[in-house]
Amino acid sequence: MSDSILQIRGLGKAFGGDWVLEGIDLDIRRGEFLTLLGPSGCGKTTLLRLIAGLETVSAGSLHLQGRDLTPIPAERRPVNTVFQSYALFPHLTVFENVAFGPRLQGVKGAELRRRVADALETVKLGELAARRPGQLSGGQQQRVAIARALVNQPLMLLLDEPLSALDYKLRKQMQLELKQLQRRLGITFVFVTHDQEEALSMSDRVAVMNAGRIEQLDTPRRVYEDPASLFVARFVGEANLLPARVLEQRPDGLSLELEGKPFEAARPQRFEPGGRVHLLLRPEDLDVWSPEELRRQPEYQARALAATVEEVIYKGAEVDLLVRLESGVQVAATAFFDEEDPTLEYQRGERVFVTWPAGWEVLLPFEDAS
Numbered sequence: 020m021s022d023s024i025l026q027i028r029g030l031g032k033a034f035g036g037d038w039v040l041e042g043i044d045l046d047i048r049r050g051e052f053l054t055l056l057g058p059s060g061c062g063k064t065t066l067l068r069l070i071a072g073l074e075t076v077s078a079g080s081l082h083l084q085g086r087d088l089t090p091i092p093a094e095r096r097p098v099n100t101v102f103q104s105y106a107l108f109p110h111l112t113v114f115e116n117v118a119f120g121p122r123l124q125g126v127k128g129a130e131l132r133r134r135v136a137d138a139l140e141t142v143k144l145g146e147l148a149a150r151r152p153g154q155l156s157g158g159q160q161q162r163v164a165i166a167r168a169l170v171n172q173p174l175m176l177l178l179d180e181p182l183s184a185l186d187y188k189l190r191k192q193m194q195l196e197l198k199q200l201q202r203r204l205g206i207t208f209v210f211v212t213h214d215q216e217e218a219l220s221m222s223d224r225v226a227v228m229n230a231g232r233i234e235q236l237d238t239p240r241r242v243y244e245d246p247a248s249l250f251v252a253r254f255v256g257e258a259n260l261l262p263a264r265v266l267e268q269r270p271d272g273l274s275l276e277l278e279g280k281p282f283e284a285a286r287p288q289r290f291e292p293g294g295r296v297h298l299l300l301r302p303e304d305l306d307v308w309s310p311e312e313l314r315r316q317p318e319y320q321a322r323a324l325a326a327t328v329e330e331v332i333y334k335g336a337e338v339d340l341l342v343r344l345e346s347g348v349q350v351a352a353t354a355f356f357d358e359e360d361p362t363l364e365y366q367r368g369e370r371v372f373v374t375w376p377a378g379w380e381v382l383l384p385f386e387d388a389s
């Protein structure tokens with residue numbers, strides 16, 4: 020748990036007078052796959068560049084294994100970066116691209132050949148050492164870039180959107196390869212993406228960033244299921260937000276008014292009576308029932324919200340529905356086909372009821388969600 024390799028405290032970066040990164044506190048753990056996730060311009064690349072030493076720090080500190088990193092120049096930090104553009108030398112072979120860094124450090128002869136061969140083997144490119152980048156596919160070029168970073172045997176590998184130039188299928192394949200590589204080598208990976216699915220599927224932990232700050236640092240599962248803010252909730256997946264009013268705060272829960280009906284929320288969060296909250300529900304949390312089906316679900320009847328089906332989108336293994344509640348709020352619901360209920364027939368305009376398992380709602384402070 021406390022085996023942190025890099026301690027970041029109060030880190031900030033200003034360009035001119037503009038702070039683009041502020042108050043970053045982050046402990047990166049040895050051997051973890053940590054992802055920085057956030058929209059364009061939120062400061063992900065800047066944070067990586069500060070760790071790599073490619074930018075100077077404006078505030079705060081960075082300590083790698085207890086040692087202050089600030090006075091150490093980029094080329095002497097035990098950290099390597101894989102950039103989005105790969106930045107391979109087009110006129111050099113794959114071997115020479117990978118050998119470039121170690122050569123600069125004076126490694127040569129049999130030692131150099133062994134290290135380059137190892138790095139190329141790690142990314143399964145041993146056979147292609149004599150080719151030039153122009154003779155490789157996008158995925159192979161990406162693997163050369165990774166080999167070039169690994170050949171220096173870094174403590175940490177920083178990857179700035181390394182997969183964004185690849186098409187969808189290759190990207191999926193490289194996600195799996197990268198994850199397996201990281202597990203096999205046990206090197207700490209700090210990975211940047213603005214693709215939430217990529218972040219959730221690859222990472223041990225995700226730092227969700229917004230406007231130069233970290234809004235939540237957590238496991239993928241907690242970021243998705245228990246987002247700390249409306250921003251995080253909406254950034255990491257599709258979010259239904261149902262406005263509700265707080266009637267009463269009790270030690271073990273809240274009484275709310277939701278869609279004109281009383282609703283009991285089990286979460287012990289504190290909200291002011293009379294104030295407003297948002298209930299967050301993911302599309303897959305919701306069940307959509309016909310009136311006849313609901314009659315067979317007594318435990319849900321009191322809590323069911325009446326709605327009208329507006330859109331039915333067939334997706335093969337699932338059906339996505341857009342339904343409108345009586346208050347006018349539109350919600351998305353995903354229904355999955357299974358053996359017991361293979362029908363899933365819905366018609367546009369059909370009257371239905373929406374429910375979800377007790378306690379699955381997440382309560383968030385009310386914000387203008389537009």
Ligand SMILES: Nc1ncnc2c1ncn2[C@@H]1O[C@H](COP(=O)(O)OP(=O)(O)OP(=O)(O)O)[C@@H](O)[C@H]1O
Pocket residue numbers: 034039057058059060061062063064065066213
């Ligand atoms: N050298 C620079 N000079 C001035 N402003 C900069 C510089 N580098 C970055 N910025 C600004 O800092 C902010 C954060 O940029 P950064 O590149 O870290 O974002 P990002 O999260 O990596 O975005 P993207 O997903 O688009 O790559 C942006 O507003 C950007 O314009």
Ligand SMILES: [Mg+2]
Pocket residue numbers: 063064065179
């Ligand atoms: Mg960037």
